[in-house]
Amino acid sequence: MHEIIQEDQQAFLYLNNLGSQPFDQFWIMVSATWIWVPLYVIFLYLLYKEYRVRNLIFILIFIALGVTVSDQLAGIFKTGIARLRPCHDPTLEGLVREVKCGGQFGFYSSHASNTFFIATLMSILLRKTHKYLPYLLFFWAAMVSYSRIYLGVHFPMDLIMGALMGFFLGGFFATLSLKVIYNRAKTNS
Template identity: 80%
Template sequence: MYEIIQEDKSLFLYLNNLGSQTFDQFWIMISSTWIWVPLYIIFLYLLFKNYKVRNLVFILIFIALGVTVSDQLAGIFKTGIARFRPCHDESLTGLMRAVKCGGQFGFYSSHASNTFFIANFMSLLLYKKYKWLPYFLFLWAMIVSYSRIYLGVHFPFDILMGAAMGFFLGGLFGSLSLKVIYKQNNSAPTAGL
């Protein structure tokens, strides 16, 4: 385990030190939530365009539940494992670019988990209509996730674990959404009700 952690730190230092002050504001913006609000509105529009309003309500409930689970699990892991963020790791002082810093612990990345959740969830619900969408979504999730390494708030392994959890949860909640939608669309009203 010690060797894996050292490799993770080495990879982090390599990726983090690729940055320069010129691009810091760009990556801070990429890492922000508010910048992606227009994209979320586009997602909502695509769902509205392809699903009935009743189904859309279920989809939004599953998105809210899934993102909450994704976020809360990351918080449980962070306090349970208690791995310092790079910017709080004294062994990296003077070796890394700390553009931003967050809470004390960073394993695993909520940003990676949430973006990969959305990428997989939306891909499952819309890929039949928009074959290009999964490529765009997963590229977006990777860019947002990389921003966390660039800024100095997560190690690569934090990102990989977050991405894996988000991907899994997105698949789970996306599949549940599709099952509920299928059931809703194929349930005939019972006579006499």
């Protein structure tokens, strides 16, 4: 385990130190939630077009539940595992290119979990009508995740675990959404 943590730290330092001050504001913006509000509005529109209002309400409930579960699980892991963020790790002092720093613990990343949750859920719900959307969504999720390394707040393993959790939760809640929509259509027939 010690070797894995060392490799994770080395990968982090390499990726983190690729950063450059002229790009700091861009990556701070990518990491911010508010900047993606127009994207969420587009998601809402696409879901409305595909599923209409009655089904959209159920989908939005599952999205809210899924993001809540994703976020809360990350919080439980952070305090339970208590792995210091790179910007708080005394063994990396002076080595981290710190642009921003978050709370004390970082395993696993809620940013990665939430963005991969949304990317997975949207990909499953819209795959029939928007075949290329998953490529864009997973690129977006990976970019948001990488921003966390750039800023100095997460190790790569934090992001990998967050992405995996988001992927599984997104699949689970998308499946629940489709099951409810299918059952409602069956009942109304």
